[in-house]
Amino acid sequence: MKDSARRAIRPEGPGTQRATTASGYAKGFRLSSELVAGVVVGAGIGWLIDRLLRVSPWGLIIFVLLGFAAGVLNVMRSAGLIAPPTVGDGTRQGPDR
Numbered sequence: 812m813k814d815s816a817r818r819a820i821r822p823e824g825p826g827t828q829r830a831t832t833a834s835g836y837a838k839g840f841r842l843s844s845e846l847v848a849g850v851v852v853g854a855g856i857g858w859l860i861d862r863l864l865r866v867s868p869w870g871l872i873i874f875v876l877l878g879f880a881a882g883v884l885n886v887m888r889s890a891g892l893i894a895p896p897t898v899g900d901g902t903r904q905g906p907d908r
Contacts, residue, residue, distance in 0.1 A: 853874040
């Protein structure tokens with residue numbers, strides 16, 4: 812009875828395979844865009860700091876690396892490997908912990 816219930820809920824066919832493939836592509840595109848966005852934003856901020864403070868190329872180098880780290884963290888959160896941060900979850904943080 813369990814097998815027939817599963818088939819009734821999720822029919823197998825060419826449409827199911829196509830939907831699964833499209834869902835995989837969408838998730839891959841989302842994860843790659845998270846990484847690219849982090850690097851691009853970091854590079855933009857670094858470039859602006861270089862222009863404003865005239866410390867070229869150090870601002871760009873540092874912020875591209877920070878952007879890459881932020882992009883990887885966002886990808887890991889989107890993939891579900893790291894839990895997203897929560898506010899007010901009852902845990903104490905700080906030096907008096």
